[in-house]
Amino acid sequence: MSAPALRIRGLRKAFPKVVAVDGVELEVARGEVFGLLGPNGAGKTTTLEIIEGLTEADAGDIEILGLTWAKQGQEIRSRIGVQLQSTSLFNKITPREALDLYGSYYPKRRSTLELLDLVQLQEKADAYHITLSGGQQQRLALALALVNDPELVFLDEPTTGLDPQARRSLWDVVRRMKGEGRTVMLTTHYMDEAEALCDRLAIMDHGKVIATGTPASLIAELAIPSVVELTFEGAAPDATAFSARLDQAVERRGDLWEIPTPDPKALLPRLLEAAEVAAVPFQQVHVRRATLEDVFLHRTGRSLRE
Amino acid sequence: MMLWRQFAMEWRLYSRDRVAMFWTFAFPVILLLGFGTIFRDGGGPKLSVVRVQAPAPGPQDAALDQALTDLQLKVQALPKAEAEARWARGETAAQVETEGTGYRLRLNSYLMAQAGATAGLVNQAWLVAQARLSGAPEPGRIPITVESPGRKHSDNYASFLLPGLLGLNLVSMGLFSVGMVNVSYREKGKFRRLAVTPLPKWIFLLGQVLHRLTVTVVQAAILLLVGRLVFGIQNQGSFLDLLLIMTLGTGCFMAFGFALSGFAETSEGYAAISNLVFFPLMLLSGVYFTLDSAPAWLQHAVAAMPLAPFLRALRAVFNDGGTLAGHGVGLAIVAAWGCAAFALAVRRFRWA
Numbered sequence: 001m002s003a004p005a006l007r008i009r010g011l012r013k014a015f016p017k018v019v020a021v022d023g024v025e026l027e028v029a030r031g032e033v034f035g036l037l038g039p040n041g042a043g044k045t046t047t048l049e050i051i052e053g054l055t056e057a058d059a060g061d062i063e064i065l066g067l068t069w070a071k072q073g074q075e076i077r078s079r080i081g082v083q084l085q086s087t088s089l090f091n092k093i094t095p096r097e098a099l100d101l102y103g104s105y106y107p108k109r110r111s112t113l114e115l116l117d118l119v120q121l122q123e124k125a126d127a128y129h130i131t132l133s134g135g136q137q138q139r140l141a142l143a144l145a146l147v148n149d150p151e152l153v154f155l156d157e158p159t160t161g162l163d164p165q166a167r168r169s170l171w172d173v174v175r176r177m178k179g180e181g182r183t184v185m186l187t188t189h190y191m192d193e194a195e196a197l198c199d200r201l202a203i204m205d206h207g208k209v210i211a212t213g214t215p216a217s218l219i220a221e222l223a224i225p226s227v228v229e230l231t232f233e234g235a236a237p238d239a240t241a242f243s244a245r246l247d248q249a250v251e252r253r254g255d256l257w258e259i260p261t262p263d264p265k266a267l268l269p270r271l272l273e274a275a276e277v278a279a280v281p282f283q284q285v286h287v288r289r290a291t292l293e294d295v296f297l298h299r300t301g302r303s304l305r306e
Numbered sequence: 307m308m309l310w311r312q313f314a315m316e317w318r319l320y321s322r323d324r325v326a327m328f329w330t331f332a333f334p335v336i337l338l339l340g341f342g343t344i345f346r347d348g349g350g351p352k353l354s355v356v357r358v359q360a361p362a363p364g365p366q367d368a369a370l371d372q373a374l375t376d377l378q379l380k381v382q383a384l385p386k387a388e389a390e391a392r393w394a395r396g397e398t399a400a401q402v403e404t405e406g407t408g409y410r411l412r413l414n415s416y417l418m419a420q421a422g423a424t425a426g427l428v429n430q431a432w433l434v435a436q437a438r439l440s441g442a443p444e445p446g447r448i449p450i451t452v453e454s455p456g457r458k459h460s461d462n463y464a465s466f467l468l469p470g471l472l473g474l475n476l477v478s479m480g481l482f483s484v485g486m487v488n489v490s491y492r493e494k495g496k497f498r499r500l501a502v503t504p505l506p507k508w509i510f511l512l513g514q515v516l517h518r519l520t521v522t523v524v525q526a527a528i529l530l531l532v533g534r535l536v537f538g539i540q541n542q543g544s545f546l547d548l549l550l551i552m553t554l555g556t557g558c559f560m561a562f563g564f565a566l567s568g569f570a571e572t573s574e575g576y577a578a579i580s581n582l583v584f585f586p587l588m589l590l591s592g593v594y595f596t597l598d599s600a601p602a603w604l605q606h607a608v609a610a611m612p613l614a615p616f617l618r619a620l621r622a623v624f625n626d627g628g629t630l631a632g633h634g635v636g637l638a639i640v641a642a643w644g645c646a647a648f649a650l651a652v653r654r655f656r657w658a
Contacts, residue, residue, distance in 0.1 A: 053501075054501055054502065077504040082499075082502040086495070088494060089496070089499065092319055092322040100311075101311060101312075102503060104308055105505040106503070141499075
């Protein structure tokens with residue numbers, strides 16, 4: 001158990017029009033939930049698919065559970081669990097059959113009933129795959145990723161397209177995986193998901209890892225623990241003049257202003273006074289803790305959702 | 307165990323696709339019923355000749371018409387204008403018309419196989435008619451017997467048709483449906499999830515081949531049953547030999563389909579590639595025309611192709627009640643093609 005769950009060095013993959021992965025280095029310890037956070041097109045999925053053995057890298061070394069694809073491919077496959085970004089199964093296979101079938105591919109397997117129970121699909125156990133809802137299909141994909149009792153589980157955007165309630169129940173399953181001692185690596189473009197689930201994470205942009213650490217340490221490194229948000233009725237006015245008057249950076253983000261500050265208590269009275277004088281027609285003032293979204297914004301100058 | 311599960315699951319999923327299953331089993335039966343009924347009486351299509359009616363028929367014309375009928379030609383007597391119109395439409399293979407005191411025979415250059423055979427009979431009929439008119443003894447004729455290579459012949463056209471249908475159906479299923487389905491599933495990403503499991507490619511492919519093999523056996527059983535009940539066609543050989551030939555043939559042509567699917571990126575690409583293989587296989591198999599006049603190298607190459615030995619063995623057992631004794635080499639060729647195609651299929655197979 002000495003080798004880390006995953007160690008990646010100098011990973012690179014170029015497609016004809018874009019360098020998808022550009023020198024990624026990562027290390028994931030056993031038993032942790034590790035997140036790859038980044039906007040669409042950052043290279044998260046390509047990185048994950050190279051690790052899973054679906055895509056061949058142009059350069060770089062990967063060690064999974066101390067094993068390499070070149071020498072121990074079959075052993076890696078039997079010890080990892082994978083949920084692809086979209087899992088396309090045969091239309092008329094049922095969850096029970098799919099779990100039985102996929103289980104039969106592995107030397108070690110968990111019981112189908114236990115897995116159906118874990119992802120709460122007992123009632124849909126004998127329904128055709130095509131009749132399941134998006135959330136149910138996603139949960140079946142998650143159960144399939146656990147069918148071989150894997151040590152290391154890869155989840156590619158497990159909650160994309162799910163409603164809030166389905167997301168919460170999926171988070172619970174991920175937390176249980178961690179409780180069972182599994183290592184989990186997931187990708188997401190939701191910062192709240194990364195904050196809620198991940199012990200550590202790497203933020204990716206344009207194929208590069210731009211920051212690594214625990215969610216708390218990444219936010220702390222920003223040195224701006226809080227953000228004051230001003231909202232308006234309709235579009236926000238131009239902030240340049242106001243920023244000069246306040247002697248403080250005021251950023252316009254869509255229909256609101258954001259003012260990052262290490263000390264919201266001192267800022268608020270000054271802000272309200274200046275707004276009164278300049279007749280800024282704000283509706284609400286909202287003070288919030290800085291999030292991973294702000295970390296991404298700070299490092300790239302862009303929003304995660306852009 | 308892994309192979310059994312793969313096989314059983316293929317069957318289960320297949321049985322849920324009712325429409326595809328219905329056509330797989332019903333289509334060959336429909337063909338057999340259709341063609342078998344059309345050519346029910348006699349041994350398949352008959353030779354025919356168009357006879358342009360003479361303006362004033364004499365005894366010579368009557369004698370010729372009688373002789374043509376005696377020689378088993380189907381004679382269609384038509385007035386001049388109608389016969390010419392029919393000729394112009396290209397429907398006539400051979401036409402006899404009066405010229406001076408004698409006759410002239412016109413043959414359609416597009417239908418030379420029928421026309422040539424008809425020409426021989428028409429000339430013979432003319433000899434007979436002349437002898438009858440002059441009171442001379444009729445010219446002697448060499449007796450003809452129609453026989454299959456195994457020296458049996460059934461007048462029932464359906465019994466000749468049935469093994470051909472079995473064989474053709476199997477080839478088209480292997481080359482067209484199996485390979486096409488494989489490519490389209492890959493396009494839709496249905497195999498991607500399997501790529502991250504330890505399932506070996508050869509087990510996945512062998513499971514599918516075995517599934518198709520059993521589908522074909524069921525298909526053949528239904529066809530044989532219908533052939534027997536409707537047309538009274540009997541398998542003249544042993545069912546075990548028949549099963550062995552069908553197994554080898556199915557395995558070979560299914561493997562062909564899987565191997566070809568490894569070379570196509572898209573379904574459209576597959577259609578082109580499968581036709582590229584299908585047409586030479588059919589045309590050079592010796593099924594449609596003999597290759598006696600082809601260059602020697604081509605004849606050697608054709609002898610090593612799998613379709614002809616497969617169909618020969620199938621007909622020898624089914625129609626002629628033969629054994630596999632004389633077909634060892636032929637069936638070995640089929641098996642060798644099957645193994646090579648399967649190895650290529652495993653090598654070229656991609657999950658995504």
